[in-house]
Amino acid sequence: MTATQEMSITVITPEVLLEHWQGHRRLTRRMIEAFPEDKLFTYSIGGMRPFAQLVQEFLSMSVPTLHGVATGKWENYQESPVPTTKKELLDRWDEDTQEINRLWPTIPPHRFQEVDKAFGQWEGPGYWILFYIIDNEIHHRGQGYVYLRSLGIEPPPFWDR
Amino acid sequence: MTATQEMSITVITPEVLLEHWQGHRRLTRRMIEAFPEDKLFTYSIGGMRPFAQLVQEFLSMSVPTLHGVATGKWENYQESPVPTTKKELLDRWDEDTQEINRLWPTIPPHRFQEVDKAFGQWEGPGYWILFYIIDNEIHHRGQGYVYLRSLGIEPPPFWDR
Numbered sequence: 321m322t323a324t325q326e327m328s329i330t331v332i333t334p335e336v337l338l339e340h341w342q343g344h345r346r347l348t349r350r351m352i353e354a355f356p357e358d359k360l361f362t363y364s365i366g367g368m369r370p371f372a373q374l375v376q377e378f379l380s381m382s383v384p385t386l387h388g389v390a391t392g393k394w395e396n397y398q399e400s401p402v403p404t405t406k407k408e409l410l411d412r413w414d415e416d417t418q419e420i421n422r423l424w425p426t427i428p429p430h431r432f433q434e435v436d437k438a439f440g441q442w443e444g445p446g447y448w449i450l451f452y453i454i455d456n457e458i459h460h461r462g463q464g465y466v467y468l469r470s471l472g473i474e475p476p477p478f479w480d481r
Numbered sequence: 482m483t484a485t486q487e488m489s490i491t492v493i494t495p496e497v498l499l500e501h502w503q504g505h506r507r508l509t510r511r512m513i514e515a516f517p518e519d520k521l522f523t524y525s526i527g528g529m530r531p532f533a534q535l536v537q538e539f540l541s542m543s544v545p546t547l548h549g550v551a552t553g554k555w556e557n558y559q560e561s562p563v564p565t566t567k568k569e570l571l572d573r574w575d576e577d578t579q580e581i582n583r584l585w586p587t588i589p590p591h592r593f594q595e596v597d598k599a600f601g602q603w604e605g606p607g608y609w610i611l612f613y614i615i616d617n618e619i620h621h622r623g624q625g626y627v628y629l630r631s632l633g634i635e636p637p638p639f640w641d642r
Contacts, residue, residue: 329590332492332608340612365526366630429490447493451501452640455619459639462623469527478620479613 334432337447338424341454342417343481348378348457349413350476351464357406363467371467372409374460376402379412381453383419388438389446390427397439495593498608499585502615503578504642509539509618510574511637512625518567524628532628533570535621537563540573542614544580549599550607551588558600 332340352360352375361372369377380399388394403409432446442449468475493501513521513536522533530538541560549555564570593607603610629636 329495329593330491331495331498331593334490334492336608337492344616365627366633368627368630432490432492447497455505456639458616458619459623459626462620463627465620466526466529466624466627469529472527478617 334424334427334429337450338421341450342420344454344457344461345413345417345420347476347478347481348375348461349410350480351461351468352406352409352413354468354473354475355406355464356471356473359467359471360406360409361402361404363471365467365470368463371464372402374464375409375413376400377460378453378457379416381456382416383423385438385449385453386420386423386427388436389431389449390423392431392436394437394439397441495585495588495590498611499582502611503581505615505618505622506574506578506581508637508639508642509536509622510571511641512622512629513567513570513574515629515634515636516567516625517632517634520628520632521567521570522563522565524632526628526631529624532625533563535625536570536574537561538621539614539618540577542617543577544584546599546610546614547581547584547588549597550592550610551584553592553597555598555600558602 351371355363355371359370361370364370376399380397384395384397403412427446432450435443435445436449437443438449438452442452444452465475465478512532516524516532520531522531525531537560541558545556545558564573588607593611596604596606597610598604599610599613603613605613626636626639
């Protein structure tokens with residue numbers, strides 16, 4: 321297969337990638353809901369961060385990353401303080417869902433391939449930056465599955481988005 | 482943005498998706514190596530499967546899925562027995578790495594979009610089937626990170642592929 325043929329093959333469209341991400345985000349939301357209120361903010365295994373803190377990482381990365389990919393303008397990466405109630409965390413989650421849907425169609429097509437330095441630090445093409453944050457969410461959410469199981473709680477099924 | 486414009490935007494090429502997957506597979510290989518031999522096959526939290534069993538699931542899914550996406554022919558999904566040593570598990574992993582690289586370029590371009598029923602059971606487009614197995618590996622590998630941390634072992638960094 322030549323390079324030109326290869327480039328013309330569509331594996332996924334931007335629309336599909338957005339839906340893929342929002343599907344994962346719907347599952348993460350169900351995970352937040354599955355945690356007992358106190359355990360969400362305190363429960364930990366092996367010195368790892370409680371699930372609420374991981375969720376705050378997702379929130380701190382998602383919209384700022386999307387904004388950077390869309391505009392080429394990056395702020396310094398900063399983690400906001402973790403909300404103190406499940407309701408507040410879910411409200412922040414739902415606000416981000418809307419903001420992601422709003423920002424996504426503003427990504428100029430060439431930005432998926434263009435190499436940029438996310439937050440002035442991590443260099444790669446736009447698709448790579450976006451996959452990094454999606455994969456990071458899947459990765460840490462998997463950690464949350466162990467927290468729930470060790471608490472005797474059945475987590476939501478992984479395949480249900 | 483019209484549907485036609487949307488379809489013409491390349492988010493990732495097949496080549497990029499292969500490298501994305503193999504990058505994740507390299508990290509999973511480092512995770513297998515990081516486990517003490519006995520803990521790899523026995524250690525569990527909350528009644529979840531030991532890491533070797535999760536790795537066997539990845540092995541049982543990967544090449545058969547790729548074969549199905551490439552050819553449209555599906556066998557029944559079957560899990561092979563878990564190897565009994567770390568060396569055997571790593572050898573199986575490395576064989577799969579080669580086989581994935583060999584099969585990947587045989588996927589006909591239209592198969593990434595074509596809807597099929599994986600293993601006669603799970604229906605969706607080719608890209609969706611492929612992302613499912615990659616995401617499943619990230620998800621369960623995240624579980625392995627908790628196992629290692631709770632054993633006092635530093636896991637390989639998530640960003641290093």
